[in-house]
Amino acid sequence: MGTVQKILPHYTAEDWQHWEGKWELIDGHPIAMSPTPVPEHQRVAAELRTEFILSLRKSGCKKCKAYDPIDFVISEDTILVPDILIVCGEIKKKYLDFPLRLVVEILSPSTALRDRNIKYQLYEQQGVKYYLLVDIDVQKIEVYELADGKYSLWENNIDQPFELENDCRISPDFSAIFDRE
DSSP states (O other): OOOOOOOOOOOOHHHHTTOSSOEEEETTEEEEOOSOOOHHHHHHHHHHHHHHHHHHHHHTOOSEEEESOOOEEEETTEEEOOSEEEEESOOOSSSBOSOOSEEEEEOOTTTHHHIIIIIHHHHHHTTOSEEEEEETTTTEEEEEEEETTEEEEOOSOTTSOEEEETTEEEOOOOTTTTOOO
16 A cells, blocks of 8 residues: 655745735745734734834834834745834835844734744744734733844843834833733
Protein backbone atom coordinates (compact mmCIF):
# COMPACT_ATOMS: atom_id res chain seq x y z
CA MET A 1 0.00 0.00 0.00
CA GLY A 2 1.47 3.37 -1.01
CA THR A 3 1.61 6.52 0.99
CA VAL A 4 -0.56 9.46 0.14
CA GLN A 5 1.24 12.76 -0.13
CA LYS A 6 -0.78 15.72 1.08
CA ILE A 7 -0.27 18.87 -0.89
CA LEU A 8 -1.32 22.15 0.67
CA PRO A 9 -1.65 25.19 -1.56
CA HIS A 10 0.94 27.92 -1.11
CA TYR A 11 -0.43 31.41 -1.71
CA THR A 12 1.41 34.66 -2.39
CA ALA A 13 0.73 38.36 -1.99
CA GLU A 14 -0.46 38.41 -5.59
CA ASP A 15 -3.13 35.80 -4.80
CA TRP A 16 -4.02 37.57 -1.54
CA GLN A 17 -4.73 40.87 -3.34
CA HIS A 18 -7.69 39.28 -5.12
CA TRP A 19 -9.41 37.78 -2.08
CA GLU A 20 -12.57 39.27 -0.63
CA GLY A 21 -12.67 40.07 3.07
CA LYS A 22 -9.75 40.47 5.47
CA TRP A 23 -7.00 37.85 5.47
CA GLU A 24 -3.55 37.39 6.87
CA LEU A 25 -1.04 35.24 5.03
CA ILE A 26 1.67 33.42 6.98
CA ASP A 27 4.23 31.40 5.04
CA GLY A 28 1.72 31.03 2.20
CA HIS A 29 -1.13 29.84 4.44
CA PRO A 30 -4.29 32.02 4.52
CA ILE A 31 -5.90 32.96 7.83
CA ALA A 32 -9.36 34.54 7.82
CA MET A 33 -9.71 37.71 9.89
CA SER A 34 -13.40 37.19 10.55
CA PRO A 35 -15.75 37.36 12.25
CA THR A 36 -15.40 40.94 13.44
CA PRO A 37 -13.82 41.11 16.92
CA VAL A 38 -16.12 41.20 19.95
CA PRO A 39 -17.22 44.61 21.31
CA GLU A 40 -14.78 44.56 24.27
CA HIS A 41 -11.88 43.94 21.85
CA GLN A 42 -12.98 46.91 19.75
CA ARG A 43 -13.46 49.16 22.79
CA VAL A 44 -10.02 48.36 24.21
CA ALA A 45 -8.45 48.86 20.77
CA ALA A 46 -10.09 52.29 20.46
CA GLU A 47 -8.94 53.28 23.98
CA LEU A 48 -5.36 52.19 23.27
CA ARG A 49 -5.16 53.89 19.89
CA THR A 50 -6.57 57.10 21.37
CA GLU A 51 -4.01 56.97 24.16
CA PHE A 52 -1.19 56.54 21.63
CA ILE A 53 -2.50 59.45 19.52
CA LEU A 54 -2.74 61.75 22.55
CA SER A 55 0.71 60.72 23.75
CA LEU A 56 2.22 61.34 20.31
CA ARG A 57 0.61 64.79 20.17
CA LYS A 58 1.83 65.65 23.67
CA SER A 59 5.37 64.56 22.81
CA GLY A 60 5.51 66.80 19.75
CA CYS A 61 6.64 63.88 17.62
CA LYS A 62 5.61 64.63 14.04
CA LYS A 63 7.06 61.68 12.16
CA CYS A 64 5.33 58.88 14.10
CA LYS A 65 1.61 58.13 13.77
CA ALA A 66 -0.78 55.61 15.36
CA TYR A 67 -3.02 53.57 13.06
CA ASP A 68 -5.83 51.06 13.10
CA PRO A 69 -5.10 47.83 11.18
CA ILE A 70 -2.95 48.22 8.06
CA ASP A 71 -1.61 45.36 5.98
CA PHE A 72 2.07 44.73 6.79
CA VAL A 73 3.75 42.91 3.89
CA ILE A 74 6.75 41.06 5.28
CA SER A 75 7.51 38.90 2.27
CA GLU A 76 5.91 37.52 -0.87
CA ASP A 77 4.02 34.94 1.20
CA THR A 78 3.61 36.63 4.61
CA ILE A 79 1.24 39.51 5.32
CA LEU A 80 0.12 40.46 8.83
CA VAL A 81 -2.62 42.82 9.99
CA PRO A 82 -1.83 44.18 13.49
CA ASP A 83 -4.71 45.49 15.62
CA ILE A 84 -2.92 48.79 16.32
CA LEU A 85 0.43 50.04 15.10
CA ILE A 86 2.75 53.01 15.26
CA VAL A 87 4.72 53.87 12.16
CA CYS A 88 7.56 56.38 12.03
CA GLY A 89 7.93 57.57 8.48
CA GLU A 90 5.76 58.19 5.48
CA ILE A 91 3.54 55.41 4.15
CA LYS A 92 3.68 55.69 0.36
CA LYS A 93 1.80 52.52 -0.59
CA LYS A 94 -1.57 50.97 0.25
CA TYR A 95 0.28 48.71 2.66
CA LEU A 96 3.39 48.76 4.82
CA ASP A 97 6.58 47.10 3.67
CA PHE A 98 9.01 48.53 6.20
CA PRO A 99 9.41 47.82 9.94
CA LEU A 100 6.90 49.26 12.36
CA ARG A 101 7.99 50.83 15.63
CA LEU A 102 5.20 49.46 17.80
CA VAL A 103 2.56 46.77 17.32
CA VAL A 104 -0.42 45.88 19.52
CA GLU A 105 -2.24 42.57 19.23
CA ILE A 106 -5.36 42.09 21.33
CA LEU A 107 -5.68 38.44 22.23
CA SER A 108 -8.80 36.42 21.55
CA PRO A 109 -9.35 32.68 21.92
CA SER A 110 -8.89 32.20 18.17
CA THR A 111 -5.70 34.32 17.86
CA ALA A 112 -3.83 34.00 21.17
CA LEU A 113 -1.62 31.07 20.20
CA ARG A 114 -0.67 32.67 16.87
CA ASP A 115 -0.12 36.12 18.48
CA ARG A 116 2.09 34.69 21.24
CA ASN A 117 4.18 32.50 18.96
CA ILE A 118 4.18 33.00 15.20
CA LYS A 119 3.51 36.75 15.17
CA TYR A 120 5.85 37.28 18.12
CA GLN A 121 8.66 35.63 16.13
CA LEU A 122 7.81 37.46 12.90
CA TYR A 123 7.68 40.89 14.56
CA GLU A 124 10.94 40.13 16.38
CA GLN A 125 12.62 39.08 13.10
CA GLN A 126 11.31 42.22 11.38
CA GLY A 127 12.81 44.51 14.01
CA VAL A 128 9.54 45.84 15.47
CA LYS A 129 10.86 47.65 18.54
CA TYR A 130 7.81 47.19 20.80
CA TYR A 131 5.28 44.37 20.77
CA LEU A 132 2.30 44.70 23.10
CA LEU A 133 0.02 41.77 23.85
CA VAL A 134 -3.28 42.76 25.42
CA ASP A 135 -5.31 40.15 27.27
CA ILE A 136 -8.79 41.56 27.84
CA ASP A 137 -9.88 38.53 29.88
CA VAL A 138 -7.28 39.09 32.61
CA GLN A 139 -7.01 42.85 31.94
CA LYS A 140 -3.27 42.84 31.36
CA ILE A 141 -0.88 44.44 28.88
CA GLU A 142 2.46 42.73 28.26
CA VAL A 143 5.13 44.97 26.74
CA TYR A 144 8.05 43.37 24.90
CA GLU A 145 10.99 45.51 23.81
CA LEU A 146 13.51 44.50 21.16
CA ALA A 147 17.12 44.56 22.35
CA ASP A 148 19.98 42.86 20.51
CA GLY A 149 17.51 41.18 18.14
CA LYS A 150 15.43 39.55 20.90
CA TYR A 151 12.31 40.58 22.78
CA SER A 152 12.39 40.98 26.53
CA LEU A 153 9.34 41.52 28.71
CA TRP A 154 9.04 44.72 30.71
CA GLU A 155 8.67 43.54 34.28
CA ASN A 156 5.90 45.23 36.30
CA ASN A 157 6.42 48.68 34.76
CA ILE A 158 4.37 49.34 31.67
CA ASP A 159 4.37 53.05 32.55
CA GLN A 160 7.91 53.71 31.36
CA PRO A 161 8.32 55.74 28.15
CA PHE A 162 8.49 54.21 24.69
CA GLU A 163 11.52 55.42 22.68
CA LEU A 164 10.11 55.33 19.15
CA GLU A 165 12.86 57.38 17.50
CA ASN A 166 15.83 59.37 18.79
CA ASP A 167 13.69 62.48 19.15
CA CYS A 168 10.33 60.76 19.69
CA ARG A 169 9.49 59.49 23.16
CA ILE A 170 5.93 58.82 24.33
CA SER A 171 4.43 57.99 27.71
CA PRO A 172 0.89 56.66 27.19
CA ASP A 173 -1.33 56.27 30.24
CA PHE A 174 -2.75 52.75 30.27
CA SER A 175 -4.38 53.06 33.70
CA ALA A 176 -7.96 53.49 32.45
CA ILE A 177 -7.88 51.06 29.50
CA PHE A 178 -9.76 48.33 31.34
CA ASP A 179 -12.16 50.55 33.30
CA ARG A 180 -15.61 49.23 32.53
CA GLU A 181 -17.68 51.84 34.34
